[in-house]
Amino acid sequence: MKFGYLSISINFARQIPMLNPTTGEIALFHALLDLKNIDMNFPSTTGKKKTWADGFDPTSATLQLYSGLSANGIVKAREKLKALGFIDFKSRGRRKSTIYKLLDLGSDKSAFNSSDNSVDISSDISGDNSSDNSSDNSVTLIKTKQDKTNTNNTSEKSQATPHEQKKKFSADSVEYRLAMYLFGKIKQNNPQHKDLTESQEQKWADHIRLMIERDNRTPQQIKNMIDWSQADSFWRQNILSTAKLRKQYDTMAPKANSEWQTQQPRKRVYE
Missing domain, CATH: 1.10.10.10 (Winged helix-like DNA-binding domain superfamily/Winged helix DNA-binding domain)
Structure with missing residues (x-):
């Protein structure tokens, strides 16, 4: 890694x-x-x-x-x-x-x-999107799902198909790293939280894949939502898996955006 x-x-x-x-x-x-x-x-x-x-x-x-x-x-x-x-x-x-x-x-x-x-952090989590995040020394933080005209996307089930479930995510894949990043935050909030099995780690990574491929979230946006949710007194008790993160993303985004815009009024940190 x-x-x-x-x-x-x-x-x-x-x-x-x-x-x-x-x-x-x-x-x-x-x-x-x-x-x-x-x-x-x-x-x-x-x-x-x-x-x-x-x-x-x-x-x-x-x-x-x-x-x-x-x-x-x-x-x-x-x-x-x-x-x-x-x-x-x-x-x-x-x-x-x-x-x-x-x-x-x-x-x-x-x-x-x-x-x-x-x-560089851009190559670690942002991939090819990193060039879009450096013009004003800030990054795009959290983005709500704007394109809801495609009924196929909005009706997608969070569970992967049997073929997709067999997919293995390596330890250095962005999906696995983001999944383990969320787990690390959860463990930080509750050191007694049960460790994940290898199978669970793969399932967590697959939900990150769904967020990227089907929900059009960038890795940076997912990371920032993880940071926000695990710092919020209410949501850190509810976002205890990547499946929940994906399900509640749009619900959390308005409050997250509002708080960050209040904290950094001079920067355009959202798109």
Whole structure:
């Protein structure tokens, strides 16, 4: 699996039951992951293409805002995350922000000694649609199904045909990665959630395929709806599978769009 947003999030979720990080450490890790994702959308000052292995330097105030931790809480949590092998960081004194790096859990290399093992987030989940998402340093977030004139699409059953059910999704396929990304978020909200069997993982991935092929959702839109639904106090209790995500997508989209537009009034983040 390529080193990017989805692989980092999935690998972290898989380690939670074994390493048992605190809620503060989990909050800081996801804050760093989200801030790195934002940083990837802005051009490098050196002119070089950014990679997920590059360091980035969010301010302490920004980390406090995204994680909900105090400055002291961040210091404690980052030490534990480093010890667990999730991140590396380099302090530059009080007047300069600390440089953070997210580690590739599939590699034995230290983050500050490695210049590879990384890919751009656009190639990790967005595929060929990535070029449409970079003109204003933002991405299309959540799209409602606009074309409802095709009765075949609106009447499609969520279950795949017997032939389709036999289809295998590899670990690096976008369908599988998005399915496991949702599972990782569910596991984050409830560490006691039962693990999926291999058969269930394939079924979850197939529902993502249906969302892409039949519902015309882009991988980026699906990812953003997963993020929103698992952050919402009501929907995270109801969206516990990709089948439910697909079924409730249009119901959730108006509220999700409204909230994001309120939070980012200066950016056109929806189409």
